[in-house]
Amino acid sequence: MRKSRFTEQQIIAMIKEHESGMSTSEVCRKQGISDATFYKYKAKFGGMSVSDAQKLKALELENTRLKRLLAETTLDVAVLKDLARKTTDARREAPRRGSGDEGP
Template identity: 60%
Template sequence: MKKSRFSEEQIIAVLKEHQAGIAVVDICRKHGISDATFYNWRNRYGGMEVSDARRLKALDDENRKLKKLLAESMLDVATLREALGKNF
């Protein structure tokens, strides 16, 4: 996945500007982003505080690690089943 130019803190600050009453077009022009990017950010980070975004990132990292461990263990189980099936 492509690394964003903006951190979670910066994204939340941009969204707070919109909540303060600044128009989306002006915000997008000021920060050099597209309307689609702004609305994607709003869908993902809308209503969050910085601490919430950090916690979300930590949970995403943990989820990715757990999925990797599960995939590795399933591969090990499949390999063992295949080996046992050939011997008996």
Template identity: 60%
Template structure:
């Protein structure tokens, strides 16, 4: 996955600026992002604190790791079943 230029702190700071009364276009121009990116961030991080956003990222990384382990285990299991079903 592509590494983001923006940390959770910067994302939440941009969202807080908008909540404080700045216009969406001004916030996007200041931070160099598109309005689509801003609204994507708002959907994902809206209402979160920095610590909650970090926890969300840690949980997402852990979830991806577990999914990878499960996929590898299922692949190994399928290979063993395939080998076992063949007649020697």
């Protein structure tokens, strides 16, 4: 994922400028962003304080780490099941020794 040019603090400051009465176009021109980018930031960070934004980022990082661990674990389970199935199939197909059916 691409990293933003702005920190959470800067984004929240932009939103607060807008809430204090500055027009959207002025805030966007001042910061060098598009209206769409501003509204995307506002949807994500609107009504948050800086500490809330930092907690959100920490939770997102933790969620990403947990998703990666889950994917790795699921892959490990799939590999182990496949290996167990192949081992079971190989044992079924192998000739049995000492069954007495063989000639002298």
